[in-house]
Amino acid sequence: MKRRRFLGRLGAASVAVGAPAALAGCLTDDHDIAMTADGFVPEELTVTPGTTVVWENTSSRRHTVTAYEGGIPEDAEYFASGGFEDEGTARAAFWDDFGGEIDNGERYSHTFEVPGRYDYVCIPHEDGGMYATVFVEE
Known part of the structure; x- marks a missing residue:
């Protein structure tokens, strides 16, 4: 079987068994949230207070992790x-000089x-819907 045909069937099989199987390669013990080409995986994560969350850029596109000021608890650190x-x-820093960008493989x-x-x-990638949420619960 030709390589492209095999990979195409493999991709179709991944879709058929659902997103978790298709995204398994994005998630490792090294990070909690993967930045794919067009989204954060997972889009929602629940942790307890004091937890350090690690994002890793698993795509070839530049990304940022930027809190919405109005979207975090009042007493929380930005x-x-x-x-x-x-x-x-x-x-402003991103649009001026790519400030805060996270390149492929960076965390x-x-x-x-x-x-x-x-x-x-x-x-x-905000216009494309690349946003997510961390819930911190006791």
């Missing part, structure tokens, strides 16, 4: 790849201390 203090600065981590919902986005 987080963004690049270490920016607020969402406006993170956005970003943040420790979540305050319980609540944390919504975040990949700035360059």
